[in-house]
Amino acid sequence: MKHTDLVALIEAGVGERGGSWADLGAGEGAFTLALADLLGPEAHIVAVDRDAGALRALDGRFETRVADFTRPLDLHDLDGVVMANSLHFVRDKRPVLDAVRRMLRPGGRLIVVEYGTDRGNQWVPHPFTYARWETMAAQAGFRNTRLLSTIPSRWLGSMYSAVSLSP
Numbered sequence: 232m233k234h235t236d237l238v239a240l241i242e243a244g245v246g247e248r249g250g251s252w253a254d255l256g257a258g259e260g261a262f263t264l265a266l267a268d269l270l271g272p273e274a275h276i277v278a279v280d281r282d283a284g285a286l287r288a289l290d291g292r293f294e295t296r297v298a299d300f301t302r303p304l305d306l307h308d309l310d311g312v313v314m315a316n317s318l319h320f321v322r323d324k325r326p327v328l329d330a331v332r333r334m335l336r337p338g339g340r341l342i343v344v345e346y347g348t349d350r351g352n353q354w355v356p357h358p359f360t361y362a363r364w365e366t367m368a369a370q371a372g373f374r375n376t377r378l379l380s381t382i383p384s385r386w387l388g389s390m391y392s393a394v395s396l397s398p
């Protein structure tokens with residue numbers, strides 16, 4: 232996907248410029264870069280991934296942290312978190328969602344980007360439709376979940392973005 236398409240996918244969920252954000256499962260940082268465009272130079276973004284090699288693409292431009300986001304991350308009072316095609320690697324998402332909720336300030340934003348299917352495969356093991364996401368996010372204490380955008384995808388039919396607020 233082109234950078235401008237990635238920006239468009241999350242733009243309506245980002246809100247104010249600046250602030251402190253994390254990209255969990257950032258990989259080589261496609262959405263870290265999209266976020267950086269939307270938040271501007273005042274923002275602080277930490278890119279987290281368990282794959283040190285992938286994060287190297289962001290060295291010198293962002294704070295990077297080699298870590299497993301299913302373990303405690305010591306991130307607090309964030310204005311926002313992006314999880315783009317990373318939550319589908321986790322079967323039991325509730326503990327991760329609880330941890331993400333706790334790392335956000337009240338009213339902080341969680342943006343997810345996911346494939347629009349509940350049926351996984353060996354590369355995308357545990358994806359979830361937007362309908363399921365609404366339920367999962369509410370059960371984990373997030374509120375005001377809304378769909379931002381849906382686009383066709385060569386893999387698994389479609390991809391969507393959604394935003395939820397921390398209570």
Ligand SMILES: C[S@@+](CC[C@H](N)C(=O)[O-])C[C@H]1O[C@@H](n2cnc3c(N)ncnc32)[C@H](O)[C@@H]1O
Pocket residue numbers: 255256257258259260261262279280281282285298299300301314315316317320
């Ligand atoms: C499909 S890639 C998506 C990368 C990027 N967010 C994007 O959309 O271009 C998924 C990334 O999540 C990372 N990842 C998966 N599970 C993780 C975990 N438990 N902790 C940290 N990173 C994880 C993988 O290493 C990989 O870089």
